Amino acid sequence: MTPEEVLARLDAPLSLRRRVGYLAVGFTGLTGSGLIGLLWATEPELPTRTSVAFAALVAIGLCWAAFGGWAVTRRTPLFARDRVVAGWLGVGAWLAFSVGALVISVVRHEFEPVLLGMVLVLGVLAGAHLRAARRARAALLRRRTALAAPGEGG
Template identity: 75%
Template sequence: TEPGLPPRAKVALAVLMAIGLCWAAFGGWAVTRRTPMFAQDRVVAGWLGLGAWLLFTVGALVITTLRHKLEPSLIVVVLALGVLAIANLRTARRTRAALLRRKEHLSQLP
């Protein structure tokens, strides 16, 4: 809608749109499932979050490299978001594994 935007703004908006479309596809997939997921949706969301963080990190590094100026606050934000993304994925995988172990245990009961 803005023909005068700089190329880096257009790229940033395109990346944000791609991330949003991935989340929309994930939401559609999660809603249309008719079987128990055993926290598989949380694992997929964790991977999507980690991928979005990686895209953000690469974009931030490219922009700071082009400007030849590294902001300390950017490093703090990137690291904090990375820690949260990894912790979320790890928790989701542990929860799924526990649910699958529980399912296996219950299926072996008489």
């Protein structure tokens, strides 16, 4: 492959497979937040903490729906920007979950080792995904710069 061919592949928009995947992410987020919102609307006597949890879940679902729509509508190369945004959404959802878990533990005055373990595992996974996405984006940008530099063939 010549440097021009590699650059052309790097500059291509999302593949059909990725577009379908992001459509699925968007529709899943929209469906999940819609179903939770419907349940929330039809149950007027819910405890406050349940309403707060439903609001957080609806917000997370809408964020994923917006992300799916954003990724599908991009006509320019993303250079793994989509992966970085997804990583940040994962970290944000983990933070919301962690704060909720902390509030529940404080209100109940109980320490739940299983909940702490779940928070830690999810945090490690979210952080690892974000780190991998940022490294992949940096590598793609370095490669694009190296290939675009005059006189350097890769």
